[in-house]
Amino acid sequence: MRRAELIMALVLAVFSAYLMWKSAELPIGWIPGKGPGGGAFPFWLAAGMFGCCVWIVVRWIRRSSPVSNSTERYMKADMRRIVIVVACSLAAMIGSIHIIGVYFSVPLFLLFYMRFLGAHRWSTSLSIGLLTPVVTFFFFEIALHITLPKGYTEPLFYPLYDWFM
C-alpha cells in the first residue's frame, strides 16, 4: 500500500506538470481588454494538482495519512490476476470493435467472460451472448437510429437495414 501511494502520487505529479506545460501553449497571463488568457484556468488547476501531489508525498514521508501507514498489500496476487484479465479482455473487446464491429466482439466477450471466467454452462453463456447483440441492434439501430461501429462486417448488415428501415 505504502509503495503504491508513492508511485501514484509521483505519476500524478508528472501528469500535472505535463498538463501545466500543455496549458501554457495558450496565453496564461492577463490579456488587456480580454481578461485571463485561454490557458490560465487549466494552468492554475494543474498547478493545484501538482501542489496536492507534493502535499501527498510530504504526508507519505511523515507517515501521517492512513494509506501511507498501511502495511496491507495494495492488491492480493489472485485478485490482481482477475482484475488484469478482466481489464485486458475489455480492452480486447474495444479493440476488436474497430475490426469486426460491435455485433461480433460483444458476443465473443460475453462468451469468454461467462464461460471461462464465470464457469457457467455453455447453454447459459451462448443464449445470453447471442441475445444481447440482437436486443442491442433493435434498440440502437432500429429504435434510436444510432449506428454502432461494425468494422469490416458492415456489408453483412445491408440486408437487415433494407428489411427493417
Place this chain on the structure above:
Amino acid sequence: METLDLLSQGFGLVLQPLNIALIIGGCALGLFIGAMPGLGSVNGVAILLPMTFLVPPAGAIIFLAAIYYGAMYGGAISSIMLGIPGASTAVATTFDGRPMALKGEADRALITAAGASFIGGTISVILFTLFAPPLAEVALAFGTAEEFALMMLAFATFVGLGGDDIPKTFFSIFIGLALSAVGLDIISGEPRLIFGDLPGFFHGINFLVLAIGIYGIGEILWTIESSGGKVTISQANITVRRIMDNLRGLASSAKAIIMGSFLGYFVGILPAAGATPGSIMAYGVAKTISKDPDSFGKGNVDGVAAPEAANNAASTGSMLPMLTLGIPGSPTTAILLGGMVIWGLEPGPMLFVDHQDFVWALIASLYVANVFALLINLLFIPGFVSVLRMPFTILAPIIFVLCVIGGYAPTQSMHDVWLMLVFGVVGYLMRKLDYPMAPAVLAIVLGPLAETSMRQSLLISDGSFMIFFSRPISGPIMLVAIALFLLPLIKRLRERGGRTT
C-alpha cells in the same frame, strides 16, 4: 395558490400513458439496480442516460428521476436480505436490518423500509414544492460572481464535510475541472489541451465518459475485487396480511421516520453530503433520541426506519439546488444536470421561467414515482430477492457491454470509449488509495460554467478577485466556502491543542 395550479398542470403531463410507463419502468429498474450489491442510483443513471435519447427530454428526466428514487428503495433489500448494502446510501440500513433478518423478522424490516422510504419521499417532495419556487426567484438576481461563489461553495462542502482525505479531495476537484477545460477555449475558440494531437480531444471530454468510466467500469472492477466471499440470503414470507400488519406497525416508528425525513432533506441539499451521510446521521440521531439506545445494532426497527426515510428525502433534497441554482446536490444529480444540458435545458433559475411545464412535470413525477416505487417494492419483494441470486459473473459482463455502448452512443466516437476505459481503470486504482471520485465527476460537469463565470467576473472587475467578496450575495457565500475549506485545518489544530493541554 399559483404553486398548486402549476403543480396540477404538472400532474396533467405526468399522468399521460407514456410518462406513467416511464415512471413504472424507471422505478422497477431502479429497485433492481439499487438492490444489486455494487450498483447504486449513480451507476444506474450514468449507464442508462445514453439510452434515454429515445424519448423527449421531459420523459427522459422523469425516467431517470424514477430510477434515482427506485434505487433508494432497492438499496434496503440487499442490506436486509444479504447483509451487504445494495448501495452506499443503504449502509446504515444494514446496522439493524440485518440483525432483524437473522432473527426471522426480514419481512418486518423490508416493509418498514418501504413504508419509511415512502413517507420520507413524500415529506421531502412537499418541502421541495414549497422551497423551489422562492429559491429560484431569489436566484434570478444572481450574476456571474454569485454563480462562481456557489460553485466554490459546492466544492468547499466536499473538503469540509466530505470526510475524505483532504489533499486527495482537492486533487479530485482540480483534475475534474482541468479535464473539463479540454477542447476549444470557450472564449477565444482556440484549441487547448489536445493531448497527442488526437482529433478526438477537439470536442472536449464529455462528462459521461468520465461518469461511465468511474461508475460503470471502475465500480464493477471494485465489486469484482471486493465480493470474493460468499453470502447467505435470508428468507422472507410476505403475505397481504403481514404487509398490512407491518404497515400498521409503522406508527410506532413515526418519530424516527419524521426526524429522518427532515434531516435527510436538508442534508441532501448540501452538495457533498447527499443521501449516504444523511442516512447515517439519521441513524445516529434516532439512536440518541430513542428510549432504548442499547437495542440499536441488535435489530431495532427504528434503526431501519430512520435511515430509509432519510435517504429518500435526501435524494429529493439534492434536486433542489440542481434545478433552482444549477448546482447539483449529489453525484447522481450532477449526471442528471449534464443530461439536461445535452437535451438543451439549461438548469438554473431561468428553467422556472422558460421551461415551467418541464419543471413542474418533474416535481409531479416525484409524487407519482413515490407511490409506484412503494407498490412495486411491496408486490415484488420475493422477485427482487430471487434476482439477488443472479451470479455476478453474468451481470458484470452485461454491464461492461452497456458501458461500452453507452460510452459510444452520445458522441459516436470510439475515441471516447477508449478514454472511458482509461478513466475506469485509473479511477479504480486511485480509489483503492482513498482518492474520492465524486468531486471529479461534479467538477467536470460544473467546469465549463465555473470557468466562464470566473473569467467574465474578472473581466468586469478588471482582474480583481475582490469582486467575489464585495457583492452582497456572493460575499457571504464565499466566506462560508472559505470557512468550509478551512474546517479540516481548524479541526486538526483543535485536536492538537486538546492533546497538549
